[in-house]
Amino acid sequence: MQSNFKIFLYLIIPFIYASSYTQINSQNDTHTKEVSLDIRIQDNQKLMLTDLEQAKLNMEGLLKEALIVGDKKAELLLLANKCRYHFQKEDAFGLVKASDALSKKAVEYHDNRMQSLSKMYLAESLKFNTLFEDALIELQNALLLLEKEDSLNLSIINTKSNIYISFANTYSQLNKPRTAVKMMKLGGKEFNRVPEGDYRNYLNYLYHSNLGIYYMEYNKDSTEYHARQSIKLKPKDIDKDDAIMLRNYLSLGKVYAQKKEFDTAIEYLNKSELLAIEIGENVNLKETYTTLIDIAKQNNDTDAFKEYNSRLQSLKLEQFETKNKSLHQIIEKRKLKQSEIDSQNQRTFFLWIFIIIGVSIVIAVISMVIYKNKIHSKYEQLSKEYLEDNEILEEDKAAIYNEVIALVKKDDPAFMVSFNDAFPTFTDNLLKINPKLAKGEVEFCALLKLNLTTKQIAQYKVIQPRTVQNKKYQIRKKLNIPNDVDIYNWIHGV
Incomplete structure (x- = not known):
């Protein structure tokens, strides 16, 4: 082991x-x-x-x-x-x-x-x-x-x-x-x-x-x-x-x-x-x-x-939010630190310009170009770090998705509890659109939110693919989803 x-x-x-x-x-x-x-x-x-x-x-x-x-x-x-x-x-x-x-x-x-x-x-x-x-x-x-x-x-x-x-x-x-x-x-x-x-x-x-x-x-x-x-x-x-x-x-x-x-x-x-x-x-x-x-x-x-397993999943979901918030705070601290460095560099730069401006305009212009290139390079590096950090965040989110989907596969009654912990505003937003949605219809929308295909939903819920298609049609009508809009894209925006 x-x-x-x-x-x-x-x-x-x-x-x-x-x-x-x-x-x-x-x-x-x-x-x-x-x-x-x-x-x-x-x-x-x-x-x-x-x-x-x-x-x-x-x-x-x-x-x-x-x-x-x-x-x-x-x-x-x-x-x-x-x-x-x-x-x-x-x-x-x-x-x-x-x-x-x-x-x-x-x-x-x-x-x-x-x-x-x-x-x-x-x-x-x-x-x-x-x-x-x-x-x-x-x-x-x-x-x-x-x-x-x-x-x-x-x-x-x-x-x-x-x-x-x-x-x-x-x-x-x-x-x-x-x-x-x-x-x-x-x-x-x-x-x-x-x-x-x-x-x-x-x-x-x-x-x-x-x-x-x-x-x-x-x-x-x-x-x-x-x-x-x-x-x-x-x-x-x-x-x-x-x-x-x-x-x-x-x-x-x-x-x-x-x-x-x-x-x-x-x-x-x-x-x-x-x-x-x-x-x-x-x-x-x-x-x-x-x-x-x-x-x-x-x-x-x-x-x-x-x-x-239920206790472990609850503990992980409890800690997911604080990790998410801390990662954003770390990113913000890096931005602030970079901003302070840039501000200090800018003050030093203008002081340097003031001293040498009477000696050579050409040197000042060249130095300005070099400085701007350095600033641009620093912002590029900062953007790269931000994207890398967000990739880490997305990995954490993917882990939560997998945990919720694992409960769906096992037809575990705790599925909606874990889903609501991972997506705390989804159900409320859905019911604001149509308060008359039944519990089963909300759960079906949750499956769509997880990007499960018709075949996967049919397999996990042990029903026919045709039944899944009918449910999609009914959800479209109840939520007034336009015919030219993909249902997954619409659900993703809720």
């Missing part, structure tokens, strides 16, 4: 101060509000491992407080936590916005580490849209920002190690598992620079969980070993399973599925599913459903296959 870890790794940024793992300081009434805010931010970061939505709710109040007291460090930590929330929810659109907000504040406050984190999270949003090469560039830039920072600082160590984890995730999605393992081990080297103690043990708890993931593609025994090592290293003060344990359960479920020990595999995968739902994390949920579907196929368990 081939493993697929696209957008599977849960990337954790342990911002929690190392001191919280090595010692417990006594507290008294003389503590300042700033220290109290720090402690509550630490608690909020821990909560993100077990209850994302509650952590998000608390985060908003903490951010307002940080702004009121002017605590820049706390503000940046909370903005980074927002990025982490949207990543775990696999909310590509929210992640683009959150990483942009973090980047702007980090630049304003001259904080290289937070600028680096913003680039790492931007890379994650690019990966959600399969822009892997762009993601690798952002990750490389993130590392460059940390070159001049103190390499023994725990925050810098954490950030570097997680950039390497993000590199590993990228190479895993590019089907380069051995390179992914190498990058993960570079992250492990950063962890080993932390002094021995509870915090070091916590990082190794995280490290073994992540490393096991990347071995899955070519060495399931190593995956099982590292998952079990991670479980052994789970801190005793974590009284309930967290997102790291979620990954361990999923890794073991996939290992036992490959071993054909399906009962044990399902036991671990059920733990993974329930924990993902409890935490509110979507990153691992798709991989859990995919593995359960594969097991159901091998066991010829039709009911389980339908159930988990």
